[in-house]
Amino acid sequence: MTEDSAAAEKAFLDDLVMHRLLIPSGVPGVFGRGGVFEDVLERFDRFVVASAAGDGAEVLRFPPVINRRDFERSEFLKSFPQLAGSVWSFEGTHEQHMQLLAHVHDGRDWSGLQKMTDVVLAPAACYPIYPMVSGTIPPKGHLFDVFSYCFRHEASGDPARMQSFRMHEYVRVGEAEAVVAWRDMWVERGLGMLRTLGLPVGADVASDPFFGRGGKLLAVNQRDQKLKFEVLLPICSNEKPTAIMSSNYHQNHFGSIFGIKTPAGEVAHTACMGFGMERVTLALFKTHGFVTAEWPGSVRKILWS
């Protein structure tokens, strides 16, 4: 990161805090949201729902924690071990409780008194879907509307790169052709939606931040096969724009892992597309200013109608 973009991130965050849109928690990337921020986020969410209303997606809402066994099978840890969060708890005796309190009181590490539980934090809103649809899908496949808090363990000074944030996603399960056509439709639709909100967005082929030595090769493959598209906007940096919407075509990855089959007995393909809800909201404030009453009439008409 250049010094310029670090300074731009800090200036934007300072403005957001001053307008009580974000409330710092003391942990980088973890913020409270002010009422106005939340109102804009919810209004954008209603716009998303209205835009997709004709598709007939089934609405499901999942909590921020998911089944650890399913998560282990998903292979997220293969690609992004550094981003995952597991949940731990205390399962000890009275004596161990006394130890725990002494450690906490003295400011010592109390991690030795925690045990891993059966849940991890959801890394994306769509993760509970794939194990859920294990088995044979209906002839037209599945379409789901999911929304949840997600966690990515990455400390950043960029307010648009939070550790805990919301994702509104749609997930398609079906035959390869139908899934790809659906993905292509959504990239166009999403671009159109964001442009009507006055956001100067563009779409591009993208790759994920795969971990470790083999990561670069995985990213090159992902780009070559055009599996990931992002809708990008410069929030804090022109050189490194922020993805505010993205789509992933997983091919038969989740279908193979979770035994999802088409009626013809083939492994089903899957794709998801999602809006980063905090990122879109930040993009709106960055583009149109901190006072929503002064936003362009065309934008207000969509969000406040």
Next chain:
Amino acid sequence: MTEDSAAAEKAFLDDLVMHRLLIPSGVPGVFGRGGVFEDVLERFDRFVVASAAGDGAEVLRFPPVINRRDFERSEFLKSFPQLAGSVWSFEGTHEQHMQLLAHVHDGRDWSGLQKMTDVVLAPAACYPIYPMVSGTIPPKGHLFDVFSYCFRHEASGDPARMQSFRMHEYVRVGEAEAVVAWRDMWVERGLGMLRTLGLPVGADVASDPFFGRGGKLLAVNQRDQKLKFEVLLPICSNEKPTAIMSSNYHQNHFGSIFGIKTPAGEVAHTACMGFGMERVTLALFKTHGFVTAEWPGSVRKILWS
């Protein structure tokens, strides 16, 4: 728990799953929510907001993870170590990543490859408020409206005792008298609101499930001082009704810990009251049936107006 109430819990959960109101995750107490469940929860939430609209609370929304240092200071671990959830992540090398994957692949314990992070799961929606208002409060104190996903590490077959659930809370910070009067007002208001929804609720002095040997004494003290009130309703058991709303008067507990002072220089008192959003929603389905179109007109008028 009696066999009868275990059977009642199972029967109720089976019905909820059959009507696609809850979707099991494989982990007890962790569920997806169907669209109809979510719609009722949101409608009840709007009723809460409308009922409190005249109070002038500041709306703040916090993510499901909070600052670990603040959490350590809160003394939650003193009373409820067994319920808390800490968040861990991988911070290792390429070689350790290979180890991690081998452990996961072989179904072995991979907890040795995780490290405690700077965040824990929020045990209640109000926890981020107390460190935030450290310092001198305004003459009339503070009033906040908070809502978040909370985590309690307790496996249960009771669908009304989830590990991951939402709480809509109001939090009052001020002088003792004002705080107690506010708490009393809310217990009455809450009872009235829930009764207009046709829920056969009653209020009672209550105590928390304090951990360990000293726990019983803490609970007795809490009851004697009437610090906790619960609004109760039989969801799965008549003998052990479920709390769907509760209030806690913390006296000067958080004020002392986080250095919250009145303008006169006294330690501020705090209280919170909150609705268990999933519990209220389940209570509505239990009381009025699984088909919302068939709910009493008086209830539909409030929630669907």
